[in-house]
Amino acid sequence: MAEIRLHNLAHSYSRIPQNASDYAIREMNHVWEQGGAYALLGPSGCGKSTLLNIISGLLSPSQGEVLFDSVVVNALPPEKRNIAQVFQFPVVYDTMTVFDNLAFPLRNQGMAEPQVLSKVHEIAEVLDLHPLLAKKASNLTADEKQKVSMGRGLVRDDVSAILFDEPLTVIDPHLKWKLRRKLKQIHEQFNITMVYVTHDQLEASTFADKIAVMYGGQIVQFGTPRELFERPSHTFVGYFIGSPGMNLIDVEPCEGGVAFANTQVSLNAALNQRLETLDYKQLKIGIRPEFVHLWDTTSADRSGGTQLQDTLSGDDAFNAEVIHVEDLGTYKILTLNLDGQPLKVRLQEDQAVPKLRAAVSFPAQWLMVYADDFLVETGTQEAHNESA
Missing domain, CATH: 3.40.50.300 (P-loop containing nucleotide triphosphate hydrolases)
Structure with a gap:
């Protein structure tokens, strides 16, 4: 050996x-x-x-x-x-x-x-x-x-x-x-x-x-x-590992976070500060389909969307259009259109499937930011990774 x-x-x-x-x-x-x-x-x-x-x-x-x-x-x-x-x-x-x-x-x-x-x-x-x-x-x-x-x-x-x-x-x-x-x-x-x-x-x-x-x-x-x-260190790892792979969206920096089209995604202060120090050509956010949070809005579809709008009153939830559902037996893959961007969400077998619209959010723990395809780490994250 x-x-x-x-x-x-x-x-x-x-x-x-x-x-x-x-x-x-x-x-x-x-x-x-x-x-x-x-x-x-x-x-x-x-x-x-x-x-x-x-x-x-x-x-x-x-x-x-x-x-x-x-x-x-x-x-x-x-x-x-x-x-x-x-x-x-x-x-x-x-x-x-x-x-x-x-x-x-x-x-x-x-x-x-x-x-x-x-x-x-x-x-x-x-x-x-x-x-x-x-x-x-x-x-x-x-x-x-x-x-x-x-x-x-x-x-x-x-x-x-x-x-x-x-x-x-x-x-x-x-x-x-x-x-x-x-x-x-x-x-x-x-x-x-x-x-x-x-x-x-x-x-x-x-x-x-x-x-x-x-x-x-x-x-x-x-x-x-x-x-x-x-915690994929590179966008390729996020894409290649998992079925389906990680959702990756091109974004631009904005006040308090990043944005694409008309959608703004908040980032914590440490990430925002880190981005300000980096020199990069391309910025992306990534989140795995398993980690996208789908809000329960089944009654909103039936009430003309009133409840859905109430759900979206917070900064962290987004209104998306349901495009397609794949039933794979033990789980389902939901394809959404989020402000022009395709988004995959993995649902458990017994989880309700929205019909027309869906409310989703990105838990901060699972939302990754990539500069020129490499993961942006903060000092806190790096210390946590080393101790783990």
Whole structure:
């Protein structure tokens, strides 16, 4: 097991990169601690696989260093880094039996055959491969082959880390949850540093203790699934995490808060003061559909809107038009038009659905402000986050 540290790491496929867009990996400093279970999450083309291949040694970075337990390994080839990598498509030796596939890396190390036998059976037990040990790998299903691929990485005692590059892509959906659970069990049993690359937020959340979200060649946030959901550090994290993603609205500063069209949203004094000190080109507010407060105005629809106007007499409630309702069984997604801006609201199964108009408000705890796509933090918020 190893701590993996990236120091001033960057990579470009261009021979002479001119600007940030020429970099597949923009300069970053990042640490995966020894024995941790991590996910690298992001859309296709964001640099996830490039970063994984740099760590494993399949690719040399344009600049910066990769360190295993504080030792620079840039010059070491993959076979010297003691890294096991499980790829998107299973890599097995079809002409060999499952037993021989699992034994192959051990025999390459010159391990005595009794030890090989013991180790292979130990891993076969963990991955439920005992019934398949005598089978040729060519006769296995895709998920069975992928378990053999994983087993080849786990069978070695000297592995510094195991890197998974979207390993469940070819697996049938109904089998994915089994393998995700199996990976979690393996990590808990062997305490191996694991980095799991995926574009699926469910896979990342169920496997990893901490998730690094990548966007445009950068890690824009590194945190627990809860931190990513409740306090996205970047608008992309807000958009990418959650179903549906965070509501994001372009705004302009105004007296006491921010505004869009004819709607003003109040901000607390600390946020207003912080915005005054920042130099930015674009300002947005964000709130998750789960956190938008929907006022009970069902009787207002029937009374011609009188009660709705009474509800809106406070500064924090807004009048919106109901556009669409999606019934997803255990919850509903309400789409509103709030002064020309689309707004998603998540309703519980038993929550009343407004017919024509709706009154909504944005609780201050869950309303985020983003300057040039990065979360605006106040000193109070930063101290709270550090103590949490």
